[in-house]
Amino acid sequence: MDANGDDRISVSEFKKAAKSLGQDVTTAEVKAMFSEVDDNGDGYLNYKEFEAMMVDRMEAAAMEDKYLQEMFSQMDLDKNGRVSYKEIAKTLGISKEEAKELIKEADTSGDGKINFEGTIYAFSSLIWEVRSVRSPL
Ligand SMILES: [Ca+2]
Numbered sequence: 001m002d003a004n005g006d007d008r009i010s011v012s013e014f015k016k017a018a019k020s021l022g023q024d025v026t027t028a029e030v031k032a033m034f035s036e037v038d039d040n041g042d043g044y045l046n047y048k049e050f051e052a053m054m055v056d057r058m059e060a061a062a063m064e065d066k067y068l069q070e071m072f073s074q075m076d077l078d079k080n081g082r083v084s085y086k087e088i089a090k091t092l093g094i095s096k097e098e099a100k101e102l103i104k105e106a107d108t109s110g111d112g113k114i115n116f117e118g119t120i121y122a123f124s125s126l127i128w129e130v131r132s133v134r135s136p137l
Pocket residue numbers: 002003004005006007008009010013
């Protein structure tokens with residue numbers, strides 16, 4: 001990632017590296033990420049600062065994953081690996097019609113049930129909120 005070999009990562013170096021991984025981030029986003037871990041405040045990440053950032057992000061991702069798995073298994077009342085609109089209505093305390101509406105787009109098979117990926121899709125706006133609270137990007 002350290003393209004010019006000066007032992008520190010600049011915002012533009014980070015942006016380039018992220019882009020090569022298929023992640024398009026803006027300069028402002030990278031700066032915000034840097035500012036959280038830039039201990040000596042020089043606007044660059046040295047190895048120690050970079051490592052701290054990666055550990056932070058991995059922990060956040062692991063927590064998020066665990067949270068999603070938990071959410072899914074809590075909603076999957078009969079533990080059959082699928083969440084039906086009835087289960088959603090029950091666990092969220094909403095009407096069956098509302099639950100149907102909620103999973104409509106994610107329910108590609110149209111049987112009123114969604115799997116783990118479908119659940120993430122259906123609750124993506126909710127998950128997005130969780131994500132931005134836990135790991136602001
Ligand atoms: Ca550099």
